Every structure is written in C-alpha cells, then in structure tokens.
Amino acid sequence: MSAAQTLYNAQCSNNDHKAQITNYCACIDCLRPLCPECIQEHYQFHVQAKTPAAIQSILNTRTNCERKIGKAVEQLKKEYEQYDIQYFFNPDEILNQEISRMNEAKQQMIEIIHLFFKQIENLLETKVKENLLKVKNIGGIFQRIQTVIEQLEILRNNLLTSPDPFSHFHKACRLDVKSLLDRYKSDLKKSIKSKELDPINVHIDEHKLFNLKNELSKIIIIQTTDHEEAGDNVSVLSKNKDQSINYSVQGVYAQQTNNxxxxxxxxxxxxxxxxxxxxxxxxxxxxxxxxxxxxxxxxxxxxxxxxxxxxxxxxxxxxxxxxxxxxxxxxxxxxxxxxxxxxxxxxxxxxxxxxxxxxxxxxxxxxxxxxxxxxxxxxxxxxxxxxxxxxxxxxxxxxxxxxxxxxxxxxxxxxxxxxxxxxxxxxxxxxxxxxxxxxxxxxxxxxxxxxxxxxxxxxxxxxxxxxxxxxxxxxxxxxxxxxxxxxxxxxxxxxxxxxxxxxxxxxxxxxxxxxxxxxxxxxxxxxxxxxxxxxxxxxxxxxxxxxxxxxxxxxxxxxxxxxxxxxxxxxxxxxxxxxxxxxxxxxxxxxxxxxxxxx
The missing domain is CATH 2.120.10.80 (Kelch-type beta propeller)
Structure with missing residues (x-):
C-alpha cells in the first residue's frame, strides 16, 4: 500500500468519531489531522483562541506544501544565480544605472536654473523698457537744455573772436548763471519725480551662492543598502515591499512628507x-x-x-x-x-x-x-x-x-x-x-x-x-x-x-x-x-x-x-x-x- 493510500485510510485518533482523516489544519500551532466530525469542533477552538484556522483537504495541503517548498527552491536558486551576480559581480551595471539616474536629476536642476535666470532676464528687460518709456516723455526738457548749451558755446566763441566784442560783453554780463541752472534743475527734478523712474541694479548674494553646494548635497545622497535587506527584495514570501525601485539614490522628486x-x-x-x-x-x-x-x-x-x-x-x-x-x-x-x-x-x-x-x-x-x-x-x-x-x-x-x-x-x-x-x-x-x-x-x-x-x-x-x-x-x-x-x-x-x-x-x-x-x-x-x-x-x-x-x-x-x-x-x-x-x-x-x- 502506498503512503498516499495509508494517509487517506488513516482513522481519526478520537475513537468516538470512527471516521477517516480527510483534512488537515496547517496552522503552525496545530499541525493536526482532522476527520469530518473534528472540523467544526476545531473551528470553534480557533474562534475562542482568536487565531486563524488553516483547514484544508489532505490533497490541498500536500499541494500547497509542495508549492511552498518549490517556491523556496526556486528563490534560493535565483538568489545564488542571479542576485549575487547583479549586486556583487556586475559593478559596471550598477554604476551605469545610478549615474544615469543622477544625470537625470542634474538635467532637471539645470533646466530649473535655466528657467529661473530666463525669468530674471525677462524681468530686467521689462524694467529697463519701462524706464525708457518714461525717459521719452521728458525728452523735451533735455532738448531745451541742449539748445541753451549750444547758444552759450556760440556766445563764448564770439567773445574770443569778434572784432567788436562789446555787444557780447553786454550779453555775458547780464547772464544770471545761478538762475539758469536752478530753473532747469527744478524742471528736471519735477519731471523725473512725476515719472517715478526706478534705479535698476542686479543684486547677487555671494553668501547664498556659496551655500548652494550644501543644498545640492541634500538633494542627491548616496546610501548603502544592507545586503540582508536587499535579499528580501526578491523573496517570494517577503512581507509587502515592492523593491523594483532602487532606494540607493534619493532623486529630486523626493517628497519631504515623512522624515x-x-x-x-x-x-x-x-x-x-x-x-x-x-x-x-x-x-x-x-x-x-x-x-x-x-x-x-x-x-x-x-x-x-x-x-x-x-x-x-x-x-x-x-x-x-x-x-x-x-x-x-x-x-x-x-x-x-x-x-x-x-x-x-x-x-x-x-x-x-x-x-x-x-x-x-x-x-x-x-x-x-x-x-x-x-x-x-x-x-x-x-x-x-x-x-x-x-x-x-x-x-x-x-x-x-x-x-x-x-x-x-x-x-x-x-x-x-x-x-x-x-x-x-x-x-x-x-x-x-x-x-x-x-x-x-x-x-x-x-x-x-x-x-x-x-x-x-x-x-x-x-x-x-x-x-x-x-x-x-x-x-x-x-x-x-x-x-x-x-x-x-x-x-x-x-x-x-x-x-x-x-x-x-x-x-x-x-x-x-x-x-x-x-x-x-x-x-x-x-x-x-x-x-x-x-x-x-x-x-x-x-x-x-x-x-x-x-x-x-x-x-x-x-x-x-x-x-x-x-x-x-x-x-x-x-x-x-x-x-x-x-x-x-x-x-x-x-x-x-x-x-x-x-x-
């Protein structure tokens, strides 16, 4: 008689039941064969103990155990044949992979910096153009001042070259220089104040620029993953973490939500x-x-x-x-x-x-x-x-x-x-x-x-x-x-x-x-x-x-x-x-x- 037939024909150890074994509780604290009359009583035991039952037929129990052992063998082979090679004997692949990810982060930062400076350049251009429009509105004052300067230059030249300088002496002596300057100074100040011209300069904070290096070191961090933890990444029975992402580099998209x-x-x-x-x-x-x-x-x-x-x-x-x-x-x-x-x-x-x-x-x-x-x-x-x-x-x-x-x-x-x-x-x-x-x-x-x-x-x-x-x-x-x-x-x-x-x-x-x-x-x-x-x-x-x-x-x-x-x-x-x-x-x-x- 085969082992399988012996198992199916085994009698329940409870003599009152007088029935064959048909089921098995695979709970780690039980591991007990059951006949049909035992099942309900065993369910109640688990309910009272507040522990999960794992009652299955003999065939299902054997199938599940065989699958579990097969999974373990399969994963152990994968650990030996693939995992070790990937993480220990193929450093070039790891380097290429992680450097590629860092380059992606670098490119994102370059794009952010480029966009920032482009926005600053546009703002500077707008400010300069706004001032230019305001200056055009007071151009008449500057033209009048330039005309007066040209007239004074002619008068000075006539004083030096004319054979009859007396008429020019007369004009020069009657010239009130202070009043002339005060008048045009006042006109310029009033006009500029009314147009609200903005002085423009670009301030660069050298201290914060130097500190940018420290900020970069917070964005990209090289971390070492424990081999024991990494081993769980490919375990078929691992609890719940999907490790198909590599945690060793923290990218720029990292969310600072739970530190x-x-x-x-x-x-x-x-x-x-x-x-x-x-x-x-x-x-x-x-x-x-x-x-x-x-x-x-x-x-x-x-x-x-x-x-x-x-x-x-x-x-x-x-x-x-x-x-x-x-x-x-x-x-x-x-x-x-x-x-x-x-x-x-x-x-x-x-x-x-x-x-x-x-x-x-x-x-x-x-x-x-x-x-x-x-x-x-x-x-x-x-x-x-x-x-x-x-x-x-x-x-x-x-x-x-x-x-x-x-x-x-x-x-x-x-x-x-x-x-x-x-x-x-x-x-x-x-x-x-x-x-x-x-x-x-x-x-x-x-x-x-x-x-x-x-x-x-x-x-x-x-x-x-x-x-x-x-x-x-x-x-x-x-x-x-x-x-x-x-x-x-x-x-x-x-x-x-x-x-x-x-x-x-x-x-x-x-x-x-x-x-x-x-x-x-x-x-x-x-x-x-x-x-x-x-x-x-x-x-x-x-x-x-x-x-x-x-x-x-x-x-x-x-x-x-x-x-x-x-x-x-x-x-x-x-x-x-x-x-x-x-x-x-x-x-x-x-x-x-x-x-x-x-x-």
Whole structure:
C-alpha cells in the first residue's frame, strides 16, 4: 500500500468519531489531522483562541506544501544565480544605472536654473523698457537744455573772436548763471519725480551662492543598502515591499512628507472641549455594548449580479481562490495566466475580475503592461494596455470604470499616473496625475464620484501621512488636510501601507490595518468624516482582531456587513502565499469567518 493510500485510510485518533482523516489544519500551532466530525469542533477552538484556522483537504495541503517548498527552491536558486551576480559581480551595471539616474536629476536642476535666470532676464528687460518709456516723455526738457548749451558755446566763441566784442560783453554780463541752472534743475527734478523712474541694479548674494553646494548635497545622497535587506527584495514570501525601485539614490522628486528624524507632519487640531463625550472610548472596542452610529453600515450592497465573492490570486502561479459569500465556501480556479508578483486585481459589481501590473523581470525591472479581464466561466481576455506599466499600485471601481493609480513604474521611478479602463468605450484613458506618488496606498470611492487615497509609502520605504482626493467629474486632484481634536490626536498614529478603506455610510470612510515602516502589521483604524470639511475621529475605537495588512485590500459590502481578505503571517514576518483570513465587520466589531473548503 502506498503512503498516499495509508494517509487517506488513516482513522481519526478520537475513537468516538470512527471516521477517516480527510483534512488537515496547517496552522503552525496545530499541525493536526482532522476527520469530518473534528472540523467544526476545531473551528470553534480557533474562534475562542482568536487565531486563524488553516483547514484544508489532505490533497490541498500536500499541494500547497509542495508549492511552498518549490517556491523556496526556486528563490534560493535565483538568489545564488542571479542576485549575487547583479549586486556583487556586475559593478559596471550598477554604476551605469545610478549615474544615469543622477544625470537625470542634474538635467532637471539645470533646466530649473535655466528657467529661473530666463525669468530674471525677462524681468530686467521689462524694467529697463519701462524706464525708457518714461525717459521719452521728458525728452523735451533735455532738448531745451541742449539748445541753451549750444547758444552759450556760440556766445563764448564770439567773445574770443569778434572784432567788436562789446555787444557780447553786454550779453555775458547780464547772464544770471545761478538762475539758469536752478530753473532747469527744478524742471528736471519735477519731471523725473512725476515719472517715478526706478534705479535698476542686479543684486547677487555671494553668501547664498556659496551655500548652494550644501543644498545640492541634500538633494542627491548616496546610501548603502544592507545586503540582508536587499535579499528580501526578491523573496517570494517577503512581507509587502515592492523593491523594483532602487532606494540607493534619493532623486529630486523626493517628497519631504515623512522624515523619521524630523518626525511626521501633523493634521490641524481643533480646540478641545471639556464637555467632550467619551462614548466609544472602550477598553475593548470590538466588543463594546454601546451602539455607535458612526460605524453604521448603510451603503448599498456592492454586487449587482448573481456572483458575490472575494478573491485573491497566488503570485507566479495560475491559481485563483474565490470566497463565495452565498455558499460560504472557498473554491480554487485554474486560470490561463501566470500572475506576476506585486500585481493588483479587483472584482467589478457584475463579478468580472480585472488584473493589472506586476513585476515580470527583476533584472530589467520590467512591469506587466497588459490589462486583463477574467470571468468565472474561465475566460481570460486582454482588454487594454497601461500607458504606464506599474507594480505595487492601487485599483478602484467607480461608475463603470476601473481606475489604476500610483505604484512603481519602469526605470525605477515612482508613478504619479492615474489611468482608467472605461467600460462604455472599452478603452484605456489617461487622467490627471496625483499630487504625491505612493506605493500600495489604500483607495476607495466616496459618493460614486470621489476617489480618496490614504497613505502608502514613498521611494525610501517610509509611510506617507497624506490624504488626497480625485474628482472623477472634474478630473482634478486635491490635497486633504483634515481636522482632528486634541483628544483624538493623542491616539492617532499615522497612515500605513497596504491598508484597506471603504465608505460605510453617508459621511464616513473607515480606514484600517496595514504595515508600519518595519513591515510589522497594525490593527489601527479610524474614520474620516466628510461634510463641509474633513475630520478624523473614532481613532482606534474599532481596531482589527489581528495586526496585519492587505495585499488584496478591496472591501465588499454585503447585507450591511464589510468583508475583506487579510494577509496571514507565518514563520516570522512572512506571508502565507496560499491562504487569507476572511474578516467580517458588522458595525459593532470584527469577526473571522471560517468557510468550508470545496474540493
């Protein structure tokens, strides 16, 4: 008898069940074989322990373990064969690449300096011309003075050469030189004063010119990346950072929005009120008995068709997993496309899944340009092409369009770009670029018009404390500077990368989860209230059950509840590629749901 048959025919160790082993819990704290009668009891164990279950069939467990080992072997080979060569044995490539980036920055600075001096030259020319026009208006006075000078020169010549000088003596003796000078001096002063002639000179601050060198050293900084950190860049199980951009040179487009040395910026605070209510400030907010209307979920159901599900796609595989909200089952689909790492996907209200971006070549840093649509009948279609191929971006559905924004572009640049796939025209369209580029920001739609963008991380890997809003009607971006009370500000932390967010009622967007600057998961949450102003409130009053982020951060509203797939951490700061935790929020608190696995 084979090992496989022995495993399937093994009996449950619980003699009361008298059933064969059919499933296995792959949770690191369990690693336990289960029979059908054990499963529900084991689910309850995890619910009470507040830990995620990982119950799968024997076949799926074996497949997943084999894939995990295969991934490890593949990545170790890549580390040995490619990574070491790229970073240690090919210095010319690194030099050419980084010098090219510095030359781009230098060219940008030269263009800025050229434009500045051109503007100064134009201003100087304008000033000179203005004075010239004023001088022309008083030219008559200068002509009269010149005429008098010529007459006096003739008189002087006649005194010296005329045989009859007496008549000339008479004119010279009667000449009142002082009165003549005073008269023309007065005329000149009055005329010049009335025309307001401006003396013109160019002042050059030699001290600041010398200090320009110091300022340049702040723009371009050569940094050394730790080999251990760099190794994580190509790890298939790395937490969440897309390292397809090189952090070693900080370009001129660097945003000074979150400096770990200088501290993060702060939102504007409202004056505190002594009579401020403490409702919602419970020690155990997820189980608080007080009803909080701010968290009431009144937005309509997301899906309009028969399909109602959440999904995720396994990186570098042809496998998609579907969590059916109607049948309460997990299902696995094979798809005709090997999805790259750091891709993004989103499901539309009709159940079609859209897949974009991802890193398809580490060495050349190439991104996936094709936009694909997958339907649950198994069809995979190429429907468009990104103008700016990218990875670690965000996707949002709004009014018959899929919006794709931010992330890493090719050539190791962060992307300001926003583009959309229009369902009506079935074409890609470029939109106005955002104000601050970000990787893995949380994005959601508000009132079927605005797209709100929260946090993400910058080109140096630091979280951004930034909120922006895009108006889909006006094609314009706006920076949002929300108010926050002193009481709430004391609890507020920052924005995070790989967070999730969704509009839950008329005035509130719920933001939760993510990763901090050290790639540690957070359970932090808050509400952004939107009326005639923006206000952050209910800070951390409804945190997540588990501190983690979201690679698949689309939130689905169904039956007045929120559903979202949270990452599962395994083996110390690594993510389980093959499983997600299904979370549900009912307006009162979060719960983890355990759906059956369909073979």
């Amino acid at each position: 770990p040395q200088g501290g993060p910026p702060h939102f504007q605070q409202k004056p505190s009120k002594q009579q401020m209510s403490s409702l919602g400030d419970n020690d155990e907010p997820q189980y608080g008995a007080i009803s909080n209307q701010d968290f009431q979920i009144s937005r309509p159901n997301y899906f309009v068709g028969q399909h109602k599900f959440l999904h995720f796609i396994i990186n570098k595989a042809n496998v998609m997993k579907i969590c059916n909200l109607e049948t309460k089952q997990w299902m696995t689909f094979e798809i005709d496309y090997e999805v790259p790492e750091f891709h993004r996907s989103i499901v539309a209200p009709n159940g079609d899944i859209y897949i974009t971006g991802g890193l398809i070549d580490y060495k050349d840093n190439r991104k996936e340009p094709i936009v694909r649509r997958y339907t649950l009948d198994g069809k995979m279609q190429q429907i468009g092409q990104l103008s700016n191929p990218r990875s670690s971006h965000s996707m949002v559905y709004c009014n018959q369009a899929i919006y794709i924004l931010c992330g890493y572009q090719e050539h190791r640049k962060m992307s300001y770009s926003l583009e959309k796939y229009n369902f009506h025209t079935q074409k890609m369209e470029l939109c106005a670029p955002c104000k601050t580029p970000a990787n893995s920001p949380a994005c959601c739609v508000f009132n079927d018009r605005y797209i709100y963008k929260f946090g993400g991380y910058d080109q140096n890997g630091w979280n951004l404390l930034i909120i922006e809003r895009y108006d889909t009607h006006e094609n314009k971006w706006q920076h949002i500077d929300p108010e926050i009370s002193q009481q709430e500000s004391s609890k507020f932390q920052t924005m995070y990368q790989c967070s999730s967010c969704v509009q839950i009622n008329k005035n509130n967007i719920y933001v939760f989860g993510g990763y901090d600057n050290d790639d540690k998961g957070v359970s932090f949450s808050f509400l952004l209230k939107i009326d005639d102003k923006h206000t952050i409130h209910q800070v951390n009053n409804k945190p997540l059950l588990y501190p983690e982020g979201f690679w698949n951060n689309q939130v689905i509203i169904h039956d007045h509840k929120l559903f979202v797939l949270q990452n599962i951490e395994v083996d110390g700061n690594q993510i389980d590629e093959f499983n997600r935790s299904l979370l549900c929020f009912d307006g009162q608190g979060w719960n983890e749901l355990q759906y059956q696995i369909s073979n």
